[in-house]
Amino acid sequence: MFDEPAILILGLEALFLTVVIVIAFRLWLDKRRHAVFTALMEDVFNAPGRGIILYDHNDNLVRANDEAYQFISTLSDDPSAHDISFVSGMPSTMKGFLDYMFDHAVDVDQSLKNALDKLSQQRSGQGFREVIAWGDDQLCLVEASSTSAGRQLVALYDLSRAKSDEDKTIKLSRFSDKLVHAIEAVNSGIIIAKRVDDAYRVLFANQAFEEYSGLPSADTIGKPVRRIFNHLTTHERSLKKIDEALRSQSQGDIDLKAGQEKDKPRWFNVQLTPTEMDDEDVFIAVFTDITDLKIREQELSRTQKMEALGQLAAGVAHDFNNILSIVGGYARIADSNFGENETLSDYLQKIQNATDRGASLTSQLLTFSRHKIVTESVIDLSQTLKEQSSLLTPLLPASIVCSFDVDTEGLVIDCAVDDITQVMMNLALNARDAMPDGGAITIGSHLCEGGDVPLHIREKTDNDKLVCFSVKDDGCGIKPEILEKIFDPFFTTKDQGKGTGLGLFMVYGLVKQMSGFIDVDSTPGQGTIFSVFWPLSDKQPTKVMQGSIADVESINLEGYTALVAEDEPDLLALVSSMLERLGMTVLAAANGNEALVLQDDHMGDVDLLLTDVVMPELGGVKLAELMQEMRPDTHILFMSGYPAGASETGASLPDGATLIAKPIDYENLARIIFEKLTNKDVNKFIQTDQGRAAHWETSEVEDGVGNGSIKSS
Amino acid sequence: MGQVKDFNDLKVLIVEDQHEARAMMRNMLMELGVNQIFDAPDGRDALVFLDSAFDFVDMIICDWNMPNMDGVELLRQLRSVDPDIPFLMVTGRGDMESVVEAKSSGVTGYIRKPFSAKGLEAKIRIMMHRMAE
Numbered sequence: 001m002f003d004e005p006a007i008l009i010l011g012l013e014a015l016f017l018t019v020v021i022v023i024a025f026r027l028w029l030d031k032r033r034h035a036v037f038t039a040l041m042e043d044v045f046n047a048p049g050r051g052i053i054l055y056d057h058n059d060n061l062v063r064a065n066d067e068a069y070q071f072i073s074t075l076s077d078d079p080s081a082h083d084i085s086f087v088s089g090m091p092s093t094m095k096g097f098l099d100y101m102f103d104h105a106v107d108v109d110q111s112l113k114n115a116l117d118k119l120s121q122q123r124s125g126q127g128f129r130e131v132i133a134w135g136d137d138q139l140c141l142v143e144a145s146s147t148s149a150g151r152q153l154v155a156l157y158d159l160s161r162a163k164s165d166e167d168k169t170i171k172l173s174r175f176s177d178k179l180v181h182a183i184e185a186v187n188s189g190i191i192i193a194k195r196v197d198d199a200y201r202v203l204f205a206n207q208a209f210e211e212y213s214g215l216p217s218a219d220t221i222g223k224p225v226r227r228i229f230n231h232l233t234t235h236e237r238s239l240k241k242i243d244e245a246l247r248s249q250s251q252g253d254i255d256l257k258a259g260q261e262k263d264k265p266r267w268f269n270v271q272l273t274p275t276e277m278d279d280e281d282v283f284i285a286v287f288t289d290i291t292d293l294k295i296r297e298q299e300l301s302r303t304q305k306m307e308a309l310g311q312l313a314a315g316v317a318h319d320f321n322n323i324l325s326i327v328g329g330y331a332r333i334a335d336s337n338f339g340e341n342e343t344l345s346d347y348l349q350k351i352q353n354a355t356d357r358g359a360s361l362t363s364q365l366l367t368f369s370r371h372k373i374v375t376e377s378v379i380d381l382s383q384t385l386k387e388q389s390s391l392l393t394p395l396l397p398a399s400i401v402c403s404f405d406v407d408t409e410g411l412v413i414d415c416a417v418d419d420i421t422q423v424m425m426n427l428a429l430n431a432r433d434a435m436p437d438g439g440a441i442t443i444g445s446h447l448c449e450g451g452d453v454p455l456h457i458r459e460k461t462d463n464d465k466l467v468c469f470s471v472k473d474d475g476c477g478i479k480p481e482i483l484e485k486i487f488d489p490f491f492t493t494k495d496q497g498k499g500t501g502l503g504l505f506m507v508y509g510l511v512k513q514m515s516g517f518i519d520v521d522s523t524p525g526q527g528t529i530f531s532v533f534w535p536l537s538d539k540q541p542t543k544v545m546q547g548s549i550a551d552v553e554s555i556n557l558e559g560y561t562a563l564v565a566e567d568e569p570d571l572l573a574l575v576s577s578m579l580e581r582l583g584m585t586v587l588a589a590a591n592g593n594e595a596l597v598l599q600d601d602h603m604g605d606v607d608l609l610l611t612d613v614v615m616p617e618l619g620g621v622k623l624a625e626l627m628q629e630m631r632p633d634t635h636i637l638f639m640s641g642y643p644a645g646a647s648e649t650g651a652s653l654p655d656g657a658t659l660i661a662k663p664i665d666y667e668n669l670a671r672i673i674f675e676k677l678t679n680k681d682v683n684k685f686i687q688t689d690q691g692r693a694a695h696w697e698t699s700e701v702e703d704g705v706g707n708g709s710i711k712s713s
Numbered sequence: 714m715g716q717v718k719d720f721n722d723l724k725v726l727i728v729e730d731q732h733e734a735r736a737m738m739r740n741m742l743m744e745l746g747v748n749q750i751f752d753a754p755d756g757r758d759a760l761v762f763l764d765s766a767f768d769f770v771d772m773i774i775c776d777w778n779m780p781n782m783d784g785v786e787l788l789r790q791l792r793s794v795d796p797d798i799p800f801l802m803v804t805g806r807g808d809m810e811s812v813v814e815a816k817s818s819g820v821t822g823y824i825r826k827p828f829s830a831k832g833l834e835a836k837i838r839i840m841m842h843r844m845a846e
Contacts, residue, residue, distance in 0.1 A: 593842040600822070600839045618838065626838070629831035 050157045055094040057150030064090050071140065071156045072100070094144075094152050101142065105132045131159060139163050189213070189268075189287035193225045200225040200246060200283050212258075212268065212287055225283065232258050232268075242272070246283065249274040255290065267294040302484075309489055310509065317362035318614070318641035322568050324362070325663035328355030329574040332666060359663050378414055378539040381445045381467055382406040388421045389443075392428050399438025402428070406445045411467045413534040415514040420469075423510050426503040427471035427530050433494060434475030434528060442472040453533060457517045463535040466517075474527035483520065507532075555674045558583035561604060562673075565595040565611040565623060566639075571662075575610065575639070578666050582673065584608075592618025596626060606634050607677055613640040613653070621653060635676045639664060720746040723837075727752040728759040728775040728787065729803070738774060741830040745837070756782025760790060772799040772840065774833075777806070777815075785818050792819050799840040803828075 045052055051068030055061055069089055091097035102113065115130055128144040139159040146152055183190055189209030193200040205220040213220070213232055220228060229242050238256045245252030252272035257265050271286045328351070335348040385406050396402055424443065431441045448468045457466070478486060485491050487508040492501035511518045511532050522528040562584045566572040569590065576586045587602060589595035592615050599606050609627050611620035624636045638653060639660045653659060658676070660669060725747055729735045735752050742750050751770065753759035756779060763770065773791070777784040784802055791798060802815050802823040815823045821840045824832060 593838050596835055596839045597842050626831055626835040629829060630835050 050155050053090065053097065053154040053156075055097075055152040055154070059093045059095065059152070061090055061092050062151065068154075068156055071158070074138065094154070097154060101132060187289075191220070191225070191228070191285045191287075193283045193285070194277070195281040195283075200281075202228065203282070209287060212289065225285070229256075232256065242270070245272045245274075249281065255294075256287075265291075267291045306487070306508070313489065320362050321359065321641035321662040322571055324355045324358045326568075326570045326574060328352055328359075328663050329571075329578070329666070331355065333574075333577065355663060378412060378537055379417055379420065380409065381411040381413055381420070381469060381534075382408055384417055384420055385424060385443060385445060385469070388417070388424060391421065391425060395425075395429060396432055396441070397438070400432055400435060400441060401439075402441045402443065404443050406443065408446055411445055411447060412537045412539065413467050413514075414537045414539065415516075415534065419510050419514055423469070423507050423532060424471070426507045430503055430530075431471055431473035431475060431528070434473050434477070439474045439527075442470075444468075444470045444472070447536065448533065454519050454531075457519060457533055460517060461533075461535065465536040466533040467536050468531055468533050470529055470531040472527065472529040477524040477526055477528055478520070478522040479524055483522065486520070487518075555670050556583045557673065557677060560607040560677055561585040561587065561602070562608040562610055563587045563589065563595055563599055563602075563606050563627075563634075565589045565592055565609070565615065565620065567591050567612060567615045571612075571664075575664060575669075578664070578669060579610070579673070581666075582670055584673075591615050592620065592623040595623055599627065599631065606631055608635050608637065608673060610637045610639060610673075613638050613659075624654065624657075637672065637676065720837075721748065723747050723841075724749040724769055724771045725751070726759065726762065726770045726773045728754075728756060728773060728779070728784070730754050730776060730779040734776070738833075741833050744830050745834050755779045756784065756787035756790075759787055763791070767795070770798070772801065772837070774801045774803060777802055777804045785814075788818055788820060797844065799844050801836055801840060 046065045046067075048067060051065060051071045053061070053064040053068045072090060091100050115128060128142065131139055131141050133139050141157040141159055143155040143157070144152060145155075184207050186206070187208055189212040190204075190206045191202050191209055192204040194203050195201075201222055201224055202220050205215075205217055210217060210220070213228065215228065215231060225246070226243070229239060233239065233256055235257045238254060241252065241254045242256075244250075245254070251274070252270065254270045254272070256268045256270050258268055267290045269288045269290045271288075273284045273286075275282050275284060331348045331351040335345055335352070338344050338348070385404060389402075389404055392402060428441060428443065435441075446468055448466045449464060452468075453466055482491075482493070487504050488501075489505040490501035491505075507530075508518060514534065516532050516534040519531045519533070520528065521531070557579075560583075562579045564572060564576050564579065564586055566575060566588075567590060572588050572590060576588045579586045584607075587595075587598045587606070589598050592611070595609070595611065596618070606627075609624060611623055613620040615623075620638055620640075624638070627634050627636065637658050637660060639662060641662045658672065660672060725742055727735055727738050727742075727750065729738065729752070732754075735754075739750050739752065751762065751766075753762050756775075758781075759773070759775070760782070775784040775787060788800055788802070791800065796819075799821040800819070802818075802820040803826060804811060804815060804823055805826045812823065821843060822836050824836045828836075
């Protein structure tokens with residue numbers, strides 16, 4: 001049994017023990033909690049992402065975390081080396097820290113300085129929060145605040161990375177804005193297509209592509225590329241090339257003829273480029289409108305073709321003219337020798353007529369190839385058309401009414417009457433043939449400015465004012481498919497034997513030679529208008545008077561010496577005999593070099609050099625130059641199977657040169673030589689041929705003669 | 714008749730005592746497309762040159778009056794070796810007697826000073842044509 005005091009003591013002991021245990025446990029617990037808290041605080045203190053520096057109420061450094069040390073060390077290699085106020089790399093006072101900050105910051109402005117000053121003076125925990133920049137792109141948010149115990153806590157946050165990320169985002173967004181804007185603004189159509197299963201489908205199409213294709217983006221985006229191309233063109237060859245590029249994932253450079261067969265074609269160059277975007281196969285197609293380029297290419301090739309044909313024609317005609325000269329010339333000589341025999345004379349006349357016809361054919365061919373010396377002449381178009389209209393009347397049947405709408409005066413152009421007449425005649429005859437059942441032809445002339453002139457002509461000339469000459473008919477018109485061919489030589493739609501196919505070919509050549517432009521507007525079944533445009537000339541029209549020498553046979557040029565250079569022996573003999581018939585002494589040379597030697601040997605004067613333009617070794621143009629050097633008084637006459645003779649020789653005839661077109665016509669030659677020589681020395685002529693001089697009062701322009709205006713003697 | 718040589722293939726010897734005249738002739742010849750040109754200041758030097766290089770010269774253009782050996786003497790000596798080589802005598806004299814003298818001494822051609830490139834070209838062509846005949 002227990003006594004009561006003992007139980008009490010036992011109880012007290014137990015209580016005491018319990019209290020002790022509880023206290024000990026609480027103490028242990030507190031300590032434990034404190035240790036955990038301290039470790040926790042240490043973690044927080046050293047947590048990455050911000051630097052922390054703590055100064056006590058006396059402004060002395062308490063501690064700083066690793067990050068803070070790193071911040072400071074990035075400002076300088078060894079900060080403490082420069083400043084004694086540093087304690088193991090950290091400013092020892094708050095003020096020191098602020099000064100250090102200020103010294104190393106870039107873009108410091110007054111407000112920042114003020115804030116720092118204020119902070120360092122007050123130290124009152126007002127708080128400080130500024131972004132300070134230093135070094136290369138380093139940005140730091142500095143936060144200073146006072147604790148309740150009067151300590152100063154400085155927190156440093158590195159904003160550089162965040163800033164650079166933000167910058168990048170802004171930059172990217174701006175760039176992509178610009179990129180999209182540029183792609184939308186560019187003149188080329190661009191589509192981007194991604195491969196989905198087996199087909200490429202359009203991801204993106206720009207504005208220009210919408211315009212090019214006529215497809216709204218709703219009909220483009222998401223649709224298979226092949227379908228889009230099918231919409232653009234029906235030309236199998238182009239589509240095949242595109243398929244090939246898409247299939248083989250290779251680069252493609254394709255000229256695409258867009259539009260349906262019946263439409264006016266439009267050309268695109270399509271550049272196909274395969275690439276990858278986010279590991280997906282993508283094709284980029286860039287469309288450029290090359291319609292203008294294609295049209296120019298076609299024009300160029302057409303011009304080249306015409307030039308080649310012209311050269312061919314000129315080459316053939318040259319030899320042919322030589323042959324005609326010989327045939328015709330000897331026929332004429334034979335005729336004058338056997339004139340008594342009527343039958344023979346008749347035959348010879350027929351030969352001469354035939355050679356004349358042959359000559360006119362070659363002359364038609366040659367007109368095209370710009371080989372005719374352009375006569376310096378200025379005409380009033382309306383007046384000339386009126387004057388020449390009488391030539392047309394006999395050629396038009398009664399069923400065709402021809403009217404002239406040429407009232408405007410003062411349409412002055414630089415070209416020869418003959419050429420204009422030829423153009424008018426050919427176009428009018430063409431109009432006549434287009435109206436076998438009769439109709440109306442209107443020949444007009446008027447001044448065109450700005451919009452009146454077709455665009456393709458306006459592009460080729462700088463002249464604002466153009467004179468337009470037009471021939472309009474209401475005949476059968478020209479089918480669009482042959483419109484391109486109508487100016488080709490020997491192209492004709494007329495029945496065999498009815499057309500030579502040279503009419504429009506000649507018109508084309510003449511207009512080109514006169515620096516003009518031609519335009520055709522035709523509607524099948526309704527009629528055709530041919531319009532020819534020339535620049536308006538500011539010169540005065542030339543007055544041309546007609547006249548003729550009374551009698552060539554009366555010309556006698558005895559006492560004159562002529563040097564003839566011609567490489568065709570028969571023609572040399574013929575021309576020499578013509579000159580001898582005029583009474584001249586003739587030095588006949590088979591080529592240019594021989595002509596030089598002959599004149600060198602000849603001790604007397606050489607009054608005239610009559611030379612072929614095209615000769616081997618030394619051509620006529622060079623010969624004439626050398627002759628002028630050695631014998632400046634010698635008159636020079638060129639003759640050529642090419643009416644202007646020049647292009648083939650590579651040298652052009654000198655200014656003011658006189659050219660006689662082959663075949664050589666005796667009367668023509670006699671008159672020209674007479675004019676040349678007697679102008680030079682009238683007295684000599686009169687002395688040798690007194691009383692027999694042929695007189696004429698007016699001047700005239702010779703066929704086939706460059707500037708053969710003959711003055712009275 | 715043989716083919717007349719092209720100016721590009723022509724080799725010419727100029728014999729002229731005046732430096733400026735030599736240079737001028739050289740320029741003219743080059744203008745005409747002749748690019749193989751030799752020169753000598755008088756007849757004696759020309760003979761020395763021709764002695765070793767006779768085959769390299771197609772034509773001689775020579776002044777009449779020169780010290781040491783004049784054009785006529787040079788021509789006389791040359792003709793004894795080669796009667797055919799084209800020889801163009803350059804003369805300042807324009808009288809008929811001089812022309813006759815020049816012709817009778819065996820020149821292929823003669824040209825009066827002053828002359829132009831075209832005048833020279835004509836004379837060369839004439840000489841070449843004569844030689845080719």
